[in-house]
Amino acid sequence: MNSQEIPIEHLDTHIPENTPHYSKSILDNEVKGIHVEHIAISGEQAIVESYDNGIRTIYLFIKGSGKAEAEKKTYELVPESIFLPNAVEKFSIKSVGGEKLHFLKISCRLSDQDQKNLAELPIENTQGVYFAKFSDCQSYSEAIKSPNTVSRTILSNEYIPRTAMGTVQTKGPDQVAAHKHPMLEQLFLGLSGNECIVYADDHQVAFPPLSLLHIPLGSNHSVSVEEDEIMYYVWMDFFLDQAGERWLETHKVNMDA
Numbered sequence: 001m002n003s004q005e006i007p008i009e010h011l012d013t014h015i016p017e018n019t020p021h022y023s024k025s026i027l028d029n030e031v032k033g034i035h036v037e038h039i040a041i042s043g044e045q046a047i048v049e050s051y052d053n054g055i056r057t058i059y060l061f062i063k064g065s066g067k068a069e070a071e072k073k074t075y076e077l078v079p080e081s082i083f084l085p086n087a088v089e090k091f092s093i094k095s096v097g098g099e100k101l102h103f104l105k106i107s108c109r110l111s112d113q114d115q116k117n118l119a120e121l122p123i124e125n126t127q128g129v130y131f132a133k134f135s136d137c138q139s140y141s142e143a144i145k146s147p148n149t150v151s152r153t154i155l156s157n158e159y160i161p162r163t164a165m166g167t168v169q170t171k172g173p174d175q176v177a178a179h180k181h182p183m184l185e186q187l188f189l190g191l192s193g194n195e196c197i198v199y200a201d202d203h204q205v206a207f208p209p210l211s212l213l214h215i216p217l218g219s220n221h222s223v224s225v226e227e228d229e230i231m232y233y234v235w236m237d238f239f240l241d242q243a244g245e246r247w248l249e250t251h252k253v254n255m256d257a
């Protein structure tokens with residue numbers, strides 16, 4: 001079979017103390033229009049970010065604690081939280097406590113069509129800050145997953161055109177059954193305790209915490225976890241066009257959770 005290996009990159013969490021601001025591109029040029037950076041900061045100095053009209057940026061906090069300030073509000077940054085500044089002109093992020101604050105900064109370039117589609121989304125989703133802890137996000141079910149699996153939508157497709165994210169959490173033995181979605185590019189980020197195997201066509205890769213992998217576009221892929229191990233990762237869907245977002249209709253919101 002002519003298939004592609006699964007690109008994976010492990011985030012370096014052993015940054016020297018004397019490096020107050022570390023930044024590295026992760027899986028560079030893997031997904032068109034998407035740039036992922038691993039950033040680790042420490043010390044009193046805040047990094048100040050400003051808005052770029054052609055880009056929407058998602059921050060996923062994965063290790064350490066911090067604070068974000070935007071529009072006179074403060075957000076407590078903890079591992080496994082998402083911060084989306086949307087169209088806020090200026091905001092700052094800094095670490096709190098002795099430990100470095102590690103996060104992924106995911107920049108999504110908006111096409112002209114995306115800009116038009118953005119204007120159609122609920123205005124409360126696209127202007128001010130969206131912040132959530134993963135554990136507080138809405139859970140959903142899906143046919144390819146077992147009833148033991150907890151899946152959550154951490155970013156619905158109504159914030160950034162052609163973009164959605166969520167988490168998958170279960171204990172082994174379990175699996176996410178094989179499936180294909182040629183309408184979207186998919187990245188997975190391993191969260192705390194994650195020890196599973198990702199398969200795509202005739203390739204497989206060990207998927208540990210704090211690693212980012214790219215599911216080859218259109219591949220038949222699945223995820224398995226052995227007994228006594230945990231599956232816990234973020235999926236990130238980047239749809240090739242707006243019509244592809246119908247894939248998300250396979251996610252059924254849990255009304256009782």
Ligand SMILES: [Fe+2]
Nearest residue numbers: 179181186221
């Ligand atoms: Fe998938």
